[in-house]
Amino acid sequence: MRNEIANFKDCKSIAIMGGTFDPIHNGHLVTAEAVRHRFKVDRVVFIPTGRPAHKLNKKVTHNEHRYLMTVLATMRNENFEVSRIEIDRPGATYTIDTIEELKKICRPDVRLYFITGADAINQIMSWKQPERLLTLCDFVAVTRPGYDKARLFEDIGEIREKYASRIHFMEVPALAISSSDIREREQKGEPIKYLLPQEVEDYIHKFGLYQDDATEEVKFMLPISTMQEKLQSAISVKRYIHTMGVAEEAVKLAEIYGTAQDQQKARVAGLLHDCAKDYPESMRLRFCKEYKVKTDEIMNKQTDLIHPFLGAEVAKREYQVLDEDVLNAIRFHTTGRPNMSLLEKIVFIADYIEPNREKFGGLDEARRLAYLDLDKAMVYILENTIEYVKARGRLLHPLSLEALEYYKNL
Numbered sequence: 571m572r573n574e575i576a577n578f579k580d581c582k583s584i585a586i587m588g589g590t591f592d593p594i595h596n597g598h599l600v601t602a603e604a605v606r607h608r609f610k611v612d613r614v615v616f617i618p619t620g621r622p623a624h625k626l627n628k629k630v631t632h633n634e635h636r637y638l639m640t641v642l643a644t645m646r647n648e649n650f651e652v653s654r655i656e657i658d659r660p661g662a663t664y665t666i667d668t669i670e671e672l673k674k675i676c677r678p679d680v681r682l683y684f685i686t687g688a689d690a691i692n693q694i695m696s697w698k699q700p701e702r703l704l705t706l707c708d709f710v711a712v713t714r715p716g717y718d719k720a721r722l723f724e725d726i727g728e729i730r731e732k733y734a735s736r737i738h739f740m741e742v743p744a745l746a747i748s749s750s751d752i753r754e755r756e757q758k759g760e761p762i763k764y765l766l767p768q769e770v771e772d773y774i775h776k777f778g779l780y781q782d783d784a785t786e787e788v789k790f791m792l793p794i795s796t797m798q799e800k801l802q803s804a805i806s807v808k809r810y811i812h813t814m815g816v817a818e819e820a821v822k823l824a825e826i827y828g829t830a831q832d833q834q835k836a837r838v839a840g841l842l843h844d845c846a847k848d849y850p851e852s853m854r855l856r857f858c859k860e861y862k863v864k865t866d867e868i869m870n871k872q873t874d875l876i877h878p879f880l881g882a883e884v885a886k887r888e889y890q891v892l893d894e895d896v897l898n899a900i901r902f903h904t905t906g907r908p909n910m911s912l913l914e915k916i917v918f919i920a921d922y923i924e925p926n927r928e929k930f931g932g933l934d935e936a937r938r939l940a941y942l943d944l945d946k947a948m949v950y951i952l953e954n955t956i957e958y959v960k961a962r963g964r965l966l967h968p969l970s971l972e973a974l975e976y977y978k979n980l
């Protein structure tokens with residue numbers, strides 16, 4: 571960080587090249603150089619993402635590998651820098667946080683250009699605080715040749731009208747190179763030479779990156795980005811933020827306790843666990859009937875207990891999630907039940923301790939236990955929840971008591 575301060579204080583304009591850089595390749599480098607030339611910026615800062623919010627479903631190579639490859643790739647260009655801002659920041663990556671942090675270490679009148687793919691521009695309104703973002707920096711949307719720009723203009727009509735001067739387009743032929751293609755080639759043993767700097771190729775070989783079996787990936791019918799879009803129109807902003815936190819926390823727990831597959835399932839289960847929670851009463855009843863969700867006496871009286879069970883059906887029918895373990899994790903995220911699967915426990919616990927939760931008594935202890943022993947965390951959270959429910963005069967579902975009994979006696 572100290573270096574960054576020294577380097578940026580005398581820059582009047584900076585272009586920011588964010589990306590997963592998994593791996594960084596010549597397409598990125600050519601793009602950065604082209605933007606630098608066209609907008610006459612003093613410096614291009616490459617910012618490898620920590621945990622990209624829009625790529626939460628994918629397995630991403632370790633931060634340090636991606637960071638070092640980016641350093642190697644940029645070291646011959648004196649106008650290129652690499653920043654650890656996102657890598658060192660815990661939690662999901664949001665562009666707005668990065669821009670604001672960067673602003674702090676630059677002169678106040680610095681002009682910032684954020685380089686991003688044209689597809690991402692399309693989704694800009696779904697980013698965190700998009701309008702504020704557009705007041706803080708210019709956007710350079712880079713596309714491969716042949717990209718349907720007219721369509722994009724239409725899609726972003728609303729923001730374009732308002733911020734036209736802030737959004738620039740640029741075609742970059744070298745963007746035909748893609749990181750995913752390089753990963754696939756490497757896995758199949760096909761050449762990757764000349765697609766990326768030699769140093770990066772050497773690094774990939776030295777550490778055997780991209781060799782693992784891609785069949786490990788869990789196949790969901792809808793891409794996560796589509797699920798997120800659907801979800802955003804189904805729940806409130808506040809709930810969406812909570813949901814993203816649960817997904818993130820669930821993946822972290824799965825990283826520790828489970829396999830790569832569990833991480834992907836945890837992501838989807840976390841994302842969808844509250845998908846039916848903001849349905850208005852009438853809609854909830856209609857869907858329960860239509861989707862044949864059986865409600866019991868307690869659920870009928872304490873109607874917020876319906877959302878996990880209905881949520882599982884909604885996940886199945888509207889988000890096309892077929893994995894039974896994921897559906898059960900959604901189904902039992904509120905009540906718990908005896909003998910839960912790893913994924914069920916992870917989602918149950920993540921719902922309680924996710925990072926966007928406002929502080930409450932017992933949160934820190936629950937977090938501590940979650941990363942120590944899942945079953946102990948289950949007992950602690952169930953006890954607290956039961957107490958909370960009773961104190962508020964709400965009805966308790968018998969499943970929670972059975973679950974507590976079960977985990978206490980383990």
Ligand SMILES: [Fe+2]
Binds near residue numbers: 878
């Ligand atoms: Fe919930």
Ligand SMILES: [Fe+2]
Binds near residue numbers: 812
């Ligand atoms: Fe929740």
